[in-house]
Amino acid sequence: MNSMQSMDRDIDHILVSEEQLQDKVAALGEQISRDYQGRDLLLVSILKGSVVFMADLMRAIKIPCGIDFMVVSSYGGANTESTGLVKIVKDLDADLTGKDVLIVEDILDTGITLSHLLPVLRMRNPNSVRLCTILSKPSRRKADIEPDYLGFEVPDEFVVGYGLDFDEKYRNLPYVGVLKPEIYSK
Numbered sequence: 750m751n752s753m754q755s756m757d758r759d760i761d762h763i764l765v766s767e768e769q770l771q772d773k774v775a776a777l778g779e780q781i782s783r784d785y786q787g788r789d790l791l792l793v794s795i796l797k798g799s800v801v802f803m804a805d806l807m808r809a810i811k812i813p814c815g816i817d818f819m820v821v822s823s824y825g826g827a828n829t830e831s832t833g834l835v836k837i838v839k840d841l842d843a844d845l846t847g848k849d850v851l852i853v854e855d856i857l858d859t860g861i862t863l864s865h866l867l868p869v870l871r872m873r874n875p876n877s878v879r880l881c882t883i884l885s886k887p888s889r890r891k892a893d894i895e896p897d898y899l900g901f902e903v904p905d906e907f908v909v910g911y912g913l914d915f916d917e918k919y920r921n922l923p924y925v926g927v928l929k930p931e932i933y934s935k
């Protein structure tokens with residue numbers, strides 16, 4: 750038994766396939782390349798969840814851009830509910846003055862994480878701040894935040910894969926799926 754097989758076995762059903770993800774990333778990359786032509790684009794990846802999407806999206810963007818990373822945490826450990834406490838664990842290195850910042854996220858769920866982060870970034874005098882997320886769960890929104898660039902809407906289920914974890918696992922699945930109920934109750 751190898752580890753891929755054992756991860757796949759924990760999945761109840763797939764919501765977004767690897768092919769659907771790759772097609773969407775290519776389309777988003779094209780659109781962002783058009784929209785930010787001639788601008789000072791800085792991609793800001795919110796770790797850890799966005800690592801897979803960031804790595805794919807930046808290669809689908811065909812114009813010059815910078816990249817930077819921020820570590821923020823609200824769904825600690827095996828929590829499937831946001832704690833509501835958003836911690837900046839590692840801040841950006843870049844000076845945002847005059848930059849066109851595009852936040853790269855894996856999922857916009859309640860919106861609580863971004864509702865804390867957006868005002869912090871906007872205070873740093875960027876030219877613009879927009880949000881690109883591969884997944885959104887609109888039914889769970891608590892903060893008034895919507896993505897400027899969106900991959901897929903997902904239903905109100907806890908999803909894993911393509912960067913998203915349950916208890917730090919399943920981030921390396923190449924698709925987005927829902928875990929079998931018994932995995933949460935272990």
Ligand SMILES: O=P(O)(O)OC[C@H]1O[C@H](OP(=O)(O)OP(=O)(O)O)[C@H](O)[C@@H]1O
Pocket residue numbers: 795796797798799821822823824825831854855856857858859860861862863913914
């Ligand atoms: O819209 P919200 O309800 O705030 O949820 C979205 C955030 O929650 C997850 O991060 P998490 O805190 O689990 O950290 P991780 O990226 O390291 O898994 C996800 O990556 C988003 O950043």
Ligand code: HPA
Pocket residue numbers: 824856858906907908909913914915
């Ligand atoms: O559905 C989810 N899965 C994993 N991490 C998350 N963070 C917010 N929502 C989710």
Ligand SMILES: [Mg+2]
Pocket residue numbers: 798824913914
């Ligand atoms: Mg998480």
